[in-house]
Amino acid sequence: MDDLILHQYEASPFSEKVRLVMGMKSLAWRAVTVPMMMPKPDVVALTGGYRRTPFLQIGADVFCDSALICRVLDRHAPAPALYPAAASPLQHVIESWADSSLFWCAIPLAMQVGGLAQRMAGESPEFMKAFAADRAALTVGRARPGPADNAAHLATQLRWLESLLADGRPFLLGPVPCIADVAAAQSVWHLRRAPLMADTLAQFPRVAAWYTHVNAFGQGRPTPMSSAEALEVARSSTAFASVRVEPDLGFEEGARVTVAATDYGSDPCEGALVGLSLDEAVIEREDERAGRVRVHFPRLGYQIKNVKH
Structure with missing residues (x-):
C-alpha cells in the first residue's frame, strides 16, 4: 500500500x-x-x-x-470512526462552521494580537513584507474585520462551544470524538500559540478541558x-x-x-x-x-x- x-x-x-x-x-x-x-x-x-x-x-x-x-x-x-453515527449529522454542520466562521475570526485575531510576530521571530523585514503580500493575494475580496470585531466574534463562538460542553461531556457531541472536534480544535490550537490570547481562553474552562482531550490524540507517526x-x-x-x-x-x-x-x-x-x-x-x-x-x-x-x- x-x-x-x-x-x-x-x-x-x-x-x-x-x-x-x-x-x-x-x-x-x-x-x-x-x-x-x-x-x-x-x-x-x-x-x-x-x-x-x-x-x-x-x-x-x-x-x-x-x-x-x-x-x-x-x-x-x-x-x-471519525464520523461515528452516535455523533449525528450535526458533526458535519459543526465541521463546516469551524472550518469557515470560527477559523476566519480566530486565525486573524491571533495574528493581530502578536501571534504573527511570534511565529515570524527572526525573519527579515523583506520576508514579512512578502508574507503579508502573499496572504493579501490569497484572501483578495474577503472582508478584513479589525481586532475589536474579531474579538467579539470569537467570544460569541467560544461561548457556543462552552455551552455544548456544559453537561460535562468530553467531546463536542458526546462521549466519543468526531470530525467536529478536530475541526474546532485547529482554531483553539492556533489561539493558544498567541500569548496575548491566554486571558481570552481562560474565560472558557470547559473549552480548555475539551481541547486537552483532543490534543492528546497526538500526531500519529x-x-x-x-x-x-x-x-x-x-x-x-x-x-x-x-x-x-x-x-x-x-x-x-x-x-x-x-x-x-x-x-x-x-x-x-x-x-x-x-x-x-x-x-x-x-x-x-x-x-x-x-x-x-x-x-x-x-x-x-x-x-x-x-x-x-
Missing part, C-alpha cells in the same frame, strides 16, 4: 486538523514541508495550481482540502520526506483510486474543466474530468515533473467550469 504523504507545514492550522486525525487513528505518514508562501513549484507540479495547505498524496492521487483529506483518511483506516521524493512517487505510480463521473451532474466524462475554491485561494486547476459525484470532483493532468496525476477536490466549496476553446 502506498504511503500517506501529507504536504504541510508546522504552523498551518488546517495541517494541524489533519495531524490530529493521524493521531486519533495512530497512522504512520510521511511529512513533506511545503513553503508558507508562493512560489511553490513542487506543490504546483502535483496540484496543477492549488496552493492551499495541506494536501494529501497517495501515489499519483492528490487530495486537496482538509474536509476531503479527512474523509480519505477515514476510509483508509475506519477505526476509530510522521517521518520526513523531501518534495523531490514525493514527486518521484507520483511519477513512478501507475495505479489510481477508482473514480467515475456520475450521470446528471452537468458535466461529461473527459471534458476539459477547471476546478477552483469559491472562498479564498481560488487559483483554478485545469484537467480532464475523470470523477464527479455530489461529494468529489477529480481531474487528470500531465506534468513534466510529476507525470500523470489525478487531483481530487471536495464538491462543497468548489466550482467546476468547462474550458472554453
